[in-house]
Amino acid sequence: MTEQILILDFGSQYTQLIARRIRELNVYCEIHPYNNFPELTPNIKGVILSGSPCSVRDEDAPQVDLDKFRKIVPVLGVCYGAQLMAQLLGGDVKPSQHREYGRAHLKIDDTDSSLLAGLSASSQVWMSHGDTIVKAPHNFKVIASTESVHVAAYKVEDELTYGIQFHPEVTHSTEGKKLMENFVVNICGCKQDWTSDSFVDQSVKSLRQRLGNDKVVMALSGGVDSTVAAILVHQAIGKNLYCIFVDNGLLRKDEFEQVLHSYQDMGLNIKGVDAKDHFYGLLSDLSEPEAKRKAIGKAFIDIFDQEAHLIEDVKWLGQGTIYPDVIESVSVKGPSATIKSHHNVGGLPDFMKLKVVEPLNTLFKDEVRAVGKTLGIDPKILGRHPFPGPGLAIRILGEITPEKVAILQEVDAIFIGGLRKWDLYKDVWQAGVMLLPVKSVGVMGDERTYESVVALRAVTSVDGMTADWAHLPYDFLAEVSNDIINKVKGVNRVVYDISSKPPATIEWE
Structure with a gap:
């Protein structure tokens, strides 16, 4: 199994940045809600507790059972995560006299600290908190402070448990990547072998094993995600992948013909469907954005379902879902307020009785492009700008x-x-x-x-x-x-x- 770091999300706006910084170190990681995370397995090498918009002093503040991972694997608490561990282990957290938000400079009190090794004497960090650890538990050693925060970083004695009051994942913390490397590589012992090459090798083997001789149907859009997902599945099962590219009449000029030819040149088994008139008819009296989005989504599903039924014995639906879609669908506070309709993760209507395969659902966008490069996909396709699902309609x-x-x-x-x-x-x-x-x-x-x-x-x-x-x-x-x-x-x-x-x-x- 692939080595990984487990990130427990308490709702911070920066949680995805933590994951991105770890991935940049060629180490795999996963984000899970603090109240629904997996049991530790031997491949989980460390746990990070994220920040949060909440205060640990709130009556309904997010809590976690530290005994599930503390003293078993190394632990790093970031901001709220650091305060939560301090409070749960006998410390005292109070409102800051002056809310500290913005740049600060660390004074490293323990020059032998493995977590702070290689950081400069006055490293710039980014603070964003309204509470402060005013009293650390008896077995906490303060390893760094700032002008206004005494406990800016700590280590629990006789265990690999650390807490930091600042955010190393943001670029304003100028040596944050070094600190993350110290924790992930030096303290947790991760090998840094999670690369686009290794991802392709593992994914193709896994897809072959999982799909066997089954047929997979997949809708392509011309975008980066669906294209990379299709080529990955194609490498695993070849002509058993059936791709459908629907022209809804809302694509860019000449895009349908150009993209269709590109897919054919890649060796994909693809069918183009001209459905312009159908979409125009449905949209003729609609002006409200959400109504247009929903009409387009429903029409696409209807046409895709109709085309999929023309293929005998299809067992799977392939999708280009990427990791941010997965993360947002399991928010720690439930579904967020609707800004606009998004494609569902695993978004199959109930009447399509297919199993779902999402080969990119652990990757961020930049990682998808890196995998596409490894797969030899045309740089012009990989470098394409994002384009909205409803196309020119919105x-x-x-x-x-x-x-x-x-x-x-x-x-x-x-x-x-x-x-x-x-x-x-x-x-x-x-x-x-x-x-x-x-x-x-x-x-x-x-x-x-x-x-x-x-x-x-x-x-x-x-x-x-x-x-x-x-x-x-x-x-x-x-x-x-x-x-x-x-x-x-x-x-x-x-x-x-x-x-x-x-x-x-x-x-x-």
Whole structure:
């Protein structure tokens, strides 16, 4: 079994960052809710307790039974996790006199500490807490402090149990990666052998064993996740993988034909389905974003189910689910408030009696791309920007018509083509164009026009959870705007969206 670090999530916004930092060390890890984590097995080499928006002093504060892992494997408590262990083992946690949020500098009190080995004498760390450990239990040794926090880091005597008041997983903690390496590699003894190459080898062997001679059906979208998942399954079972690519009429210009040919060139057993008219009919009277999303989702399932039934003896449904989808579906506080409809994890309707195979459900997005590179997938496909499942339907604000789709496809092609031409595409996380439900007055030649407005949107991001608007060159924006207005009939005004996420979302709907 693969070595791993177990991360217990108490609801911190930074929990996924802890996992990402560990994965960067080529060590596998998993996030589980604090109240529903697996029994220790020999492959679990250490446990990390995450931060939390809660206070350990709250009546309903998240709790955990430390005896399930303490003194069995090394343990590291981060912020709330450190305070929780201190309180459960006899210490005292009180509200901070001054809430410490932001950069601080460690004073290392134990220069022989394995956890702090190699850190500089005044290492910058990131604090984010309203409580402080004012009294450590008798067997706790304080190994670092800051100007305002006496117990910034501790070790429990005679065991490999540690707590830190700061967040090493954020980039503001300049030597946080070194601290994580000290814990994961030096203290827990992980071998750092979890790589994209090893993942592909293990996954193909596992898929062959699990699927045998069974047939698998899979819907492809042209996106990175579904493509990498399909190639991985294809390597395991070859022609027993049946892929379906549905044209819902909401893809980018010429995308259906281009992507279909790409898949065929990869050797995939794929069928293209032209369903544009069906989708346009369902969307003709819908303007509300959630209504459009749900109609598109239902129509896709209906068409996919119909096509899947044409294949005899299919046993499995393949999906490109990735790890953030899995994590978000098992939130420690239950499903979060709906910002927008998301594809379900293992999202099969009840009437499709298929087993689910999700070969990428332990990977983050950057790891999916690394696996795709190992599999030899075209870099142009791996480098593609994320594209919303409902496609251009949620970039056309208001009612959908084929005419509006055609206008948006032309504008989008100019914008995305311009990003590639100016060598800006790779610097942007996601880009697209919104067709707004407003008209504006313009002048073309000697004529007055009254036509549509489009908004260009381009953002930079690491994982899409937060994003900043991309600071594209003015000359580029001027050229693109000029091309759009001159070449796309029906558009006479172009604006650029300079909103960040949060408070705005990347898409407008």
